[in-house]
Amino acid sequence: MAVRVGVLGATGAVGQRLIQLLDPHPEFEIAALTASESSAGKTYRQAAKWRVDSPIPEAVADTTVTATEPGEVPNDVDLLFSSLPSSVGAAVEAPFCEEGYIVSSNSSNGRMDDDVPLVIPEVNADHLDLLEVQRDERGWDGAMVKNPNCSTITFVPTLAALAEFGLEKVHVATLQAVSGAGYDGVSSMEIIDNAIPYIGSEEDKLETESRKLLGEFDGAELSHNEMDVAASCNRIPTIDGHLENVWVETEDDLTAADAAEAMESYPSLDLRSSPDPLIHVFEEPDRPQPRMDRTLGDGMAIAAGGLRESAFGLQYNCLAHNTIRGAAGASVLNGELLLENGYL
Numbered sequence: 001m002a003v004r005v006g007v008l009g010a011t012g013a014v015g016q017r018l019i020q021l022l023d024p025h026p027e028f029e030i031a032a033l034t035a036s037e038s039s040a041g042k043t044y045r046q047a048a049k050w051r052v053d054s055p056i057p058e059a060v061a062d063t064t065v066t067a068t069e070p071g072e073v074p075n076d077v078d079l080l081f082s083s084l085p086s087s088v089g090a091a092v093e094a095p096f097c098e099e100g101y102i103v104s105s106n107s108s109n110g111r112m113d114d115d116v117p118l119v120i121p122e123v124n125a126d127h128l129d130l131l132e133v134q135r136d137e138r139g140w141d142g143a144m145v146k147n148p149n150c151s152t153i154t155f156v157p158t159l160a161a162l163a164e165f166g167l168e169k170v171h172v173a174t175l176q177a178v179s180g181a182g183y184d185g186v187s188s189m190e191i192i193d194n195a196i197p198y199i200g201s202e203e204d205k206l207e208t209e210s211r212k213l214l215g216e217f218d219g220a221e222l223s224h225n226e227m228d229v230a231a232s233c234n235r236i237p238t239i240d241g242h243l244e245n246v247w248v249e250t251e252d253d254l255t256a257a258d259a260a261e262a263m264e265s266y267p268s269l270d271l272r273s274s275p276d277p278l279i280h281v282f283e284e285p286d287r288p289q290p291r292m293d294r295t296l297g298d299g300m301a302i303a304a305g306g307l308r309e310s311a312f313g314l315q316y317n318c319l320a321h322n323t324i325r326g327a328a329g330a331s332v333l334n335g336e337l338l339l340e341n342g343y344l
Contacts, residue, residue, distance in 0.1 A: 203233050
């Protein structure tokens with residue numbers, strides 16, 4: 001039988017992507033949709049201004065949206081996917097866990113908490129066992145796992161592929177799509193014919209989340225990777241797909257050919273949403289490009305290209321679809337990992 005799931009924040013941009021991905025999913029059945037008080041009581045069709053590039057699924061269109069409170073979600077829902085704004089997530093996700101729900105969350109609140117696993121399944125699936133520490137420390141029957149920021153997810157799998165060479169310093173400059181800011185995040189007058197060289201708190205997320213993701217879990221506590229990471233984040237007028245320029249300095253010698261081989265051979269997982277290959281490496285010097293390559297692997301693959309040796313170590317570009325691999329798809333993949341590991 002399929003696991004009954006709910007979506008917290010179902011009417012927003014990531015919530016809509018979650019529904020698009022979950023509606024045909026053979027392992028999950030959508031059984032609850034929540035949103036703000038202004039949407040509660042309406043059908044999903046009425047509450048959501050549907051903007052995803054496929055029709056609204058008929059199976060959920062007439063589902064009644066409820067308030068985002070534990071008492072409004074049926075007890076037989078086993079897993080909640082959260083796409084709430086971080087301020088709302090900070091207030092309501094823990095009460096859901098206290099009531100016994102397991103939450104796979106895209107919200108940024110709590111990502112860096114010592115007892116919260118921050119997971120990209122192909123990179124650090126073993127960190128999921130931090131849930132046992134979390135339950136012991138917080139006394140929860142439920143649990144909470146987070147996926148990283150959309151820009152972090154884009155370059156960390158490529159770093160994981162290069163970790164065998166000894167990561168020392170990483171510099172990354174991002175060119176991020178407007179969908180990452182949500183429907184109302186950047187006005188057309190701000191972004192058309194323009195680029196904005198600042199995204200609030202984004203640089204800190206890349207610099208800290210990457211070190212946590214590539215850290216070591218010994219069964220009791222997590223130690224962060226000691227590499228140095230510096231980020232510069234820019235908003236550009238593409239709709240979907242975060243493109244990033246990366247410079248990596250390693251302890252061991254690393255050629256472009258070595259890096260390409262390491263990325264191409266980096267393993268995927270036997271989970272429905274994990275693409276094979278995980279990292280697609282282009283030989284063409286002008287790839288990857290957002291419009292051309294963001295849907296590789298149904299939007300779940302990482303694209304890399306432009307690998308070359310420079311005065312600052314290895315240099316390359318990478319790309320991921322920010323609302324699929326970088327957000328909704330990442331949460332779904334973490335849900336699949338939870339199921340695979342017996343937490344559901």
